[in-house]
Amino acid sequence: MLAPAAPAIAAGLDAAAINDAAAPPAKLPGRQQINASIAKLEILLDRAHFSPGEIDGELGENAQKALTAFATANGLSFDKAVTPDLWTRLTSASEGAAIVNYTIVDADVKGPFLAKVPAKMESMKSLPALNYTSPREAIAEKFHMSEALLQALNPGRKFDKAGETIAVANVLDVAKPPAIARLEVDKTRQTLSAFDAAGKLLAFYPATVGSTEKPTPTGTLKVTAVNKNPTYRYNPKYKFKGVKSNKPFTIRPGPNNPVGVVWINLSGEGYGIHGTGNPGLVSKAASHGCVRLTNWDALRVAAGVAKGTPVTFVEGAR
Structure with a gap:
C-alpha cells in the first residue's frame, strides 16, 4: 500500500462524532478533509453493498458514484445533496453503530x-x-x-x-446479498455492478478498468474460476510498461500481490476481476486490462459468483 496522504481532520472527529452525525450538509465538504458525516455516509454505503471503495471520511468520486447508484436503486435521486429521504433509506439499510x-x-x-x-x-x-x-x-x-x-x-x-x-x-457483520446472476462492468464510469436473476441491482463497486496500453475487453465473458491468495504470473507477451523482463516470472501470494487476495478468472485470455494492494487508487489509475477492486470488494464479489456467471462490458455515458 502506498503511504497515506495527510488530509486535514475536522475538529472533534472521534467515534461519537461519527456515530451521532446527521446527514451531510447541502453543500458537501470537498476532498482533503476527514469529515464525520462523510465517514458515516461511506460506512452506511459499504454496509448496504454500495461500496465507496476505501472509507476515508472524504467525499471523493468513488463515494459519489456509490451514493448515486444507491439512490437510483431505491427510486431516489442524488444531485450533490443528500436529501432526508436518501439519508433515511441509508440509515435504515443496516443496523448498529457506524464506529x-x-x-x-x-x-x-x-x-x-x-x-x-x-x-x-x-x-x-x-x-x-x-x-x-x-x-x-x-x-x-x-x-x-x-x-x-x-x-x-x-x-x-x-x-x-x-x-x-x-x-x-463497523463493516464486518454485514448480511450477504443474494447470489449474483450477472455482473456488468462500465468501462467509462469505471464501476462494477452486480444483478440478481430479475435484473435488480444487488451491489455496486468502484473499479479500475483497463488502459490505452492494454484495454479491457468488450462484449460478454464468463467466470471460469475463483482463486483466493493467488500467485501472480507475468507473461512477457503482455509487455507491461515498466516491466523489462523477457522471461515469465511469478510473484507469491499476499495482500500486496499485484492482484491482491483473490482472482476471479474470466473466459477471455488473461482477463480477470481481482483485488489490489493500493485500495486508495481504485478507479484513479489504469489497470492492465483487468477489473481491479479493493481486496474486500473483490472478496465480496467472489463470494457471490459461480462458474459460468456472465460478465458484460459496456461503454456508459459520463
Whole structure:
C-alpha cells in the first residue's frame, strides 16, 4: 500500500462524532478533509453493498458514484445533496453503530510484515510473500478504511499490541446479498455492478478498468474460476510498461500481490476481476486490462459468483 496522504481532520472527529452525525450538509465538504458525516455516509454505503471503495471520511468520486447508484436503486435521486429521504433509506439499510470498538488480536500483529512493497514487479519475484507492511495497514484493510482515517480515530496508537482496544468502521457483520446472476462492468464510469436473476441491482463497486496500453475487453465473458491468495504470473507477451523482463516470472501470494487476495478468472485470455494492494487508487489509475477492486470488494464479489456467471462490458455515458 502506498503511504497515506495527510488530509486535514475536522475538529472533534472521534467515534461519537461519527456515530451521532446527521446527514451531510447541502453543500458537501470537498476532498482533503476527514469529515464525520462523510465517514458515516461511506460506512452506511459499504454496509448496504454500495461500496465507496476505501472509507476515508472524504467525499471523493468513488463515494459519489456509490451514493448515486444507491439512490437510483431505491427510486431516489442524488444531485450533490443528500436529501432526508436518501439519508433515511441509508440509515435504515443496516443496523448498529457506524464506529465500534475492536480489540486487536494476535493475528493482526504477528506478521511477518514487509519493510516496503517494491515499486517494480521484477523486484517482487524474489520475496517469499507480498504481506502487509505494518499492523496499521492490515487493520485498516480489515475494516475497509484508509490508514489516515484509522489513525485519526485512534490518535497516538501504533496498532502493534494485541489486547489494545481501538475504534474501527463497523463493516464486518454485514448480511450477504443474494447470489449474483450477472455482473456488468462500465468501462467509462469505471464501476462494477452486480444483478440478481430479475435484473435488480444487488451491489455496486468502484473499479479500475483497463488502459490505452492494454484495454479491457468488450462484449460478454464468463467466470471460469475463483482463486483466493493467488500467485501472480507475468507473461512477457503482455509487455507491461515498466516491466523489462523477457522471461515469465511469478510473484507469491499476499495482500500486496499485484492482484491482491483473490482472482476471479474470466473466459477471455488473461482477463480477470481481482483485488489490489493500493485500495486508495481504485478507479484513479489504469489497470492492465483487468477489473481491479479493493481486496474486500473483490472478496465480496467472489463470494457471490459461480462458474459460468456472465460478465458484460459496456461503454456508459459520463
